[in-house]
Each structure stands twice: as C-alpha cells, then as structure tokens.
Amino acid sequence: MPDFYIVPFTLRDDATPIVAAWRDAFAEPPSGPRAARELNDQLLRHGTLPGFTGCVARDTATERIQGMVYGFSNLPGQWWRDRVAQAMGPTRTQDLLDDSFCLMELGIIRAARRQGIAEALVGAVLAQQPHPQALLSTQSDNRGALAFYLATGWHVVAPRMSFGLGFAPYDILWRPVMRPER
Ligand SMILES: CC(C)(COP(=O)(O)OP(=O)(O)OC[C@H]1O[C@@H](n2cnc3c(N)ncnc32)[C@H](O)[C@@H]1OP(=O)(O)O)[C@@H](O)C(=O)NCCC(=O)NCCS
Structure with missing residues (x-):
C-alpha cells in the first residue's frame, strides 16, 4: 500500500498548505526560491480557466501535502499556448x-521524492481532465524533471524553446492520455 493518497483541489480549498508544499518542491535551482504570492496569484488566474483540474498528494499518516499538480485546457488566446503554437507551426499545432491539456507546477516536497508520488499525481490529474493529449514545459537544464518525464511516457516535441527575452530555454513535452477500455 502506498503511504499517500491523492485528492482533487479547486479554488475553494485553502491554498496555504498547497503553496507551502509547492515552495518546498521548487526551493532549489533551476527553479527557486519562489515566493508564495507567485503561486497564489497564478492559481487565481488559472483556477477559473476551462478544464481546470488540480490534485494534491497527502501523506496517509499525517495528512501533510507531499505534492501538487494542476492544469487546464490549452485554448487559443492563452499566453503559453500561443507561444508554443508559434514555435511548433500550424500542422504540429493541429x-x-x-484538444490538449496544459500541465503545470508538478512538484513533490524534497523529503518525499522517488516514491512514485509524481507519477501517481500526473496519472490522477490526466485521468480527470477531458483531453486525449497533454503538454508541459520544463527548463531545458532541469535534469531531474526531464528524467522523470522521459521515464513516464512524455516526449520532447520542441527542445530549447524560447518564450522571449529574459527566459531560460524550455523543452516542450507531450504525451497521449491513455484511458481504460470501457
Ligand atoms: C521531478 C519530480 C516532480 C519527480 O517527483 P517524484 O515523486 O520524485 O517522481 P517519481 O517517484 O514518481 O518518479 C518516477 C520515475 O521517474 C524517474 N525519476 C524521477 N525523479 C528522477 C530524478 N531526479 N532523476 C532521475 N530519474 C528520476 C525514475 O525513473 C522514477 O522511478 P524510480 O524512482 O523507480 O527510479 C520531483 O523531483 C520534483 O518535484 N522536482 C522539483 C520540481 C520540478 O522541477 N518540477 C517539474 C516542473 S516542470
């Protein structure tokens, strides 16, 4: 039996423990340190987008949040989607x-890594969202994250993409969403 369980979250939940776990997960390079208001502000914007789906993992014994992830439907007019579309061109965009899901802010607290929590969280959130495929971006030098994604079914579809001046290069990753036969 795993020592964690996964539950959905929405804007109605208290964001404080979710943000605390996120800050621990993203405390070190190439991401952190990150300020609490960054995720608080981002959640207020993203939490109302079409298709918003979020999950947290909790420690079964302590209920402490060990990790989080969320996403929403990729739609024309969104900042991230439009830049990735420009980099990929019309055929690959289509x-x-x-009809894809944008995965964001996957993070597991440092004390709880390599127990399968990220894989379970991504699986849970993708199972709950409606799209047949998902995309995300991660820094091209984020070796831990890239190793995780490549080990769990994701493929790099645009390496070292530029989101503009001042941004580090990001790899864009894609994976199909498998659903059990009915
Ligand atoms: C990347 C991250 C989410 C992985 O979380 P995790 O819960 O430790 O990952 P899992 O236990 O589900 O890993 C599943 C498999 O992915 C691979 N993997 C995960 N982390 C890895 C690492 N640091 N190095 C190499 N392979 C790794 C392994 O194959 C692992 O299976 P194994 O432990 O049986 O070998 C976590 O390290 C993290 O939060 N990093 C900081 C935040 C971040 O960069 N997030 C990504 C934002 S795009």
Missing part, C-alpha cells in the same frame, strides 16, 4: 496542441 496535431499536438489542439
């Missing part, structure tokens, strides 16, 4: 980005 194939990979239309």
Whole structure:
C-alpha cells in the first residue's frame, strides 16, 4: 500500500498548505526560491480557466501535502499556448496542441521524492481532465524533471524553446492520455 493518497483541489480549498508544499518542491535551482504570492496569484488566474483540474498528494499518516499538480485546457488566446503554437507551426499545432491539456507546477516536497508520488499525481490529474493529449514545459537544464518525464511516457516535441527575452530555454513535452477500455 502506498503511504499517500491523492485528492482533487479547486479554488475553494485553502491554498496555504498547497503553496507551502509547492515552495518546498521548487526551493532549489533551476527553479527557486519562489515566493508564495507567485503561486497564489497564478492559481487565481488559472483556477477559473476551462478544464481546470488540480490534485494534491497527502501523506496517509499525517495528512501533510507531499505534492501538487494542476492544469487546464490549452485554448487559443492563452499566453503559453500561443507561444508554443508559434514555435511548433500550424500542422504540429493541429496535431499536438489542439484538444490538449496544459500541465503545470508538478512538484513533490524534497523529503518525499522517488516514491512514485509524481507519477501517481500526473496519472490522477490526466485521468480527470477531458483531453486525449497533454503538454508541459520544463527548463531545458532541469535534469531531474526531464528524467522523470522521459521515464513516464512524455516526449520532447520542441527542445530549447524560447518564450522571449529574459527566459531560460524550455523543452516542450507531450504525451497521449491513455484511458481504460470501457
Ligand atoms: C521531478 C519530480 C516532480 C519527480 O517527483 P517524484 O515523486 O520524485 O517522481 P517519481 O517517484 O514518481 O518518479 C518516477 C520515475 O521517474 C524517474 N525519476 C524521477 N525523479 C528522477 C530524478 N531526479 N532523476 C532521475 N530519474 C528520476 C525514475 O525513473 C522514477 O522511478 P524510480 O524512482 O523507480 O527510479 C520531483 O523531483 C520534483 O518535484 N522536482 C522539483 C520540481 C520540478 O522541477 N518540477 C517539474 C516542473 S516542470
């Protein structure tokens, strides 16, 4: 039996323990340190987008949040989606980005890594969202994250993409969403 369980979260939940776990997860390079208001502000914007789906993992014994992830439907007009579409061109946008889910802020607290929590969280959130494929971006030098994604079914579809001046290069990753046969 795993020592954690996964539950959905929405804007109605208290964000404080979610943000605390996120800050621990993203405390070190190439991401952190990160300020609490960054995720608080981002959640207020993203939490109302179409298709918003979020999950947290809790320690079964202590109920402490060990990790989080969320996402929403990729739709024209969104900042991230439009930049990735420009980099991929119209044909790959139609194939990979239309009817897709944007995965954001996957983070596991440092004390709880390599127990399968991230894989379970991603599986849970993708099972709850409606799209047949998902995309995300991660810093091209985020070796731990890239190793995780490549080990769990994701593929790099645009390496070292530029989101503009001042941004580090990001790899864009894609994966299909498998659903059990009914
Ligand atoms: C990347 C991250 C989410 C992985 O979380 P996790 O719960 O430790 O991952 P899992 O236990 O589900 O890993 C599943 C498999 O992915 C691979 N993997 C995960 N982390 C890895 C690492 N640091 N190095 C190499 N492979 C790794 C392994 O194959 C692992 O299976 P194994 O432990 O049986 O070998 C976590 O390290 C993290 O929060 N990092 C900081 C935040 C971050 O960069 N997030 C990504 C934002 S895009």
